[in-house]
Amino acid sequence: MPLRSDWSQRTCSMARGLDILGDPWSVLVLREVFFGNGRFDAMKARLEVADSVLTKRLAGLVESGLLEKKAYDDGGRTRQEYVLTPMGEDAxxxxxxxxxxxxKHLPAPSAQAHLYVIHTGCGKPTTSADTCTWCGERLTAANTSWHSRSRSEQPIPLSTASGKEPAA
Ligand SMILES: [Zn+2]
Known part of the structure; x- marks a missing residue:
């Protein structure tokens, strides 16, 4: 069941993109997968979201081609986790x-509530979404970390579509 009317056939590419990336839960699911947190129970715990909401977003992101399922061994049991596709990584x-x-514009309710985009190469926070504002290098998942003190004292290197942990 769609969340609202289908915008996937709109004539404007911004509207078609927002059909997928305009949904807050879907974007937060992508955030978790970029953080390397692609297992259902762990995502659910972090997002504090109902099973049905998470299940629907995961299915939508797989159907849209941004995520795919990958098997992993959980103490002898095979289970599924979600990883980025190249299309998802491009988001x-x-x-x-x-x-x-x-x-820049919204107050953070606490010191733990910040999230900084870090270029892993030079270790500096950037104020541009796709280029390091300190050294000019183009940002990719392989050279970007996110720093959230609610998760870790150190910036966390992002997951890539290949599923490999990037070298710091
Ligand atoms: Zn840099």
Whole structure:
């Protein structure tokens, strides 16, 4: 059941993109997968979301081609986790832009509530969604970390579509 009317056939590419990336839960699910947190129970715990809401967003992101399921061994049991596809990884600048814009304009309710976009190469926070504003390098998931003190004292290197942990 769709969340609302289908915008996937709109003539404007911004509207077609927002059909997928305009949904807050879907974007937060992508955030979790970029953080390497692609297992259902762990995502559910972090997002504090109902099973039905998470199930629907995951199915939508798989159907749209941004995520895919990958098997992993859970103590002898095979289970599924969600990983980024190249299409999903390409959404990184969108998530970065929303974050950078919010850091600039919206007050954070606590010191733990910030999220900074870090270029892993030079270790500096950037104020541009797709380029490091310190050294000019183009940002990809392989060279970007996100720093949220609610998760870790250190920036966390992002997951990539290949599923490999990038070298810091
Ligand atoms: Zn840099």
């Amino acid at each position: 990184l600048p969108v998530l970065n832009a929303v974050t950078i814009w919010a850091e």
